[in-house]
Amino acid sequence: GPKVLQIPSHQIIDMGQMVTLNCDPVSNHLYFYWYKQILGQQMEFLVNFYNGKVMEKSKLFKDQFSVERPDGSYFTLKIQPTALEDSAVYFCASSLGLGGNQDTQYFGPGTRLLVL
């Protein structure tokens, strides 16, 4: 089936530094998402992105977060500066459409971020 790739799989970083999480979405998908999951808890929506723009973002999407997909390459989540509470698994997802039956999201394997 369709696959979403995420690089790196793990990242350890010192508090205050910048980190960029990379996502390679399904090739013909148009909508991209980031979710944050603290161990054993539900996934929480951060942001979705379409046509070069953020469409919606949640309260968890702090000012230190930014997303972009330059020239159709990786869809990235940048955190600058990082904080201890940013430690979590970050899942990227993509979908063909936003509403209705096209809304099936395909998830990547996640990036485990540890902020020290």
Place this chain on the structure above:
Amino acid sequence: GDSVTQTEGLVTLTKGLPVMLNCTYQTTYSPFLFWYVQHLNEAPKLLLKSSTDNKRTEHQGFYATLHKSSSSFHLQKSSVQLSDSALYFCALSDNSGTYQRFGTGTKLQVVP
């Protein structure tokens, strides 16, 4: 706004028994419901989806029926296996163009 409720945080069952994981939702739009399964240290994967009222949807032995009258989309399986141990999320989207809302998840633990 839209919301999804999963009442059980943890369900522990003996292998071979039937299971039902509850999911109810709230939306003012036409709903699309999804069940995702997430095994330990893996990405969530779509298990089932439906937007048709009162029609049973099945996949890999799991089934669910969307009941708009009760705003429910409970996940069932007639005989659970050890490999079914995972986290199960119910999710809702609608035709208003908003993103999917996920429930808090139910951890299913199948024991021998």
